[in-house]
Amino acid sequence: MQSGPISTDENATTQICDYATDSGLNIIVYFGDLDPRILRAKGLEWRASWSSAAKERYGERFLGIYYYDERGGIYLDTDKEATNWRIPKNATYSWVAASFVKGFLREGGTVFLKNQSIPIFASDYALYWFDYLSGYDVMLAQVGWNHSLTQDIALIRGAARMQNKDWGAIITWKYNGTPYLDSGEAIYQQMLTSYRAGAKYITIFNYPYADGNPYGTMTDEHFLALERLWNTIKQGEATVDFKADSVLVLPKDYGFGMRHPQDNIWGFWGPDADTPQIWNITQTLLAQYGYTLDIVYDDPNYPLQNKYDNVYFWKGTY
Secondary structure, eight states: OOOTTGGGOHHHHHHHHHHHHHTTOOEEEEESOOOHHHHHHHTOTHHHHHHHHHHHHHGGGEEEEEESOOHHHHHHHSOTTTTTOOOOTTOOHHHHHHHHHHHHOOTTTHHHHHHTTOOEEEEESSOHHHHHHTTOSEEEEEEOSSOOHHHHHHHHHHHHHHHTOEEEEEEOOSSSSTTOSOOHHHHHHHHHHHHHTTOSEEEEOOOOOOTTOTTTTOOHHHHHHHHHHHHHHHTTOOOOOOOOOEEEEEOTTOOBOOSSTTOOBTTTBOOOTTHHHHHHHHHHHHHHHGGGEEEEEOOTTSOOTTTOSEEEETTSOO
16 A cells, blocks of 8 residues: 555555455555654654554564655756755765664664564665665565666565565556556566566555546556466466576665666765676676576675685676
8 A cells, every 4th residue: 555645544545454364365565654753743643552552453464564655866967966865075985874874773763663573665776785785675676767677676575585585576667657568568567577576575556647538647458467477377377487696786875876877886985996897797698697686795794605606706706
């Protein structure tokens, strides 16, 4: 349930969740903020108590809270000059990475949910590794932005595997206007590929409601694609057969957006002297291994021993 207006209405939230679970569905509920100060200011204190009570009210059908959204992408793409977003002149990539992680591990947000043992979900289009470090349990890669599906899967699956988290895919817009979504066939193939690569969750971003369509951006062909995927899996015609046996290791704390060769690093720096080599080896290995490649970061807290058959470091060494 990912609706901003609904997330401010306790009765509507409860009614929808009751209806969904009574119908045999599981639920994930979106809350944009759980900071006590903000909740008090907006009269939304009920969110905290509602989240705590949901475990008992809905049992196993309550999968968790979808908290905030696109944290990595927002960090990369926010205009730092316009927002007067400053960092120390001598700041390093590691300093910014630590700041990114620490900034979300706050008492009213991820810490509250962790203390309640409530799984935390969100989606993003970059920096999945650091999203997980911030406390997320499940990240959904945003598929459909004319990105490389192969690269997105390598990045999110690698981060999830190394940090022992779950991952999934959310099909997003291909176009910035009508019809927004790709064709039903293209979306089916994206969902099927994600499933074969090990995605635990697959969903479609169904917004906005336009042109008189009461079902959002989704049309019959998209609902049929979902039904087709469900039947394909249930009938055993698809398996998780894209197993990652190779990995590319990027530099520690290297917050490169990786959407194109000139993408920024942490939103504060442009490409550096290492960027061309990192970009080139990434594209070379993706072309060689396809959906059997993971991409991770050099981090002593997450050793690679015995996890992959083939290990490539960004400098091209083994």
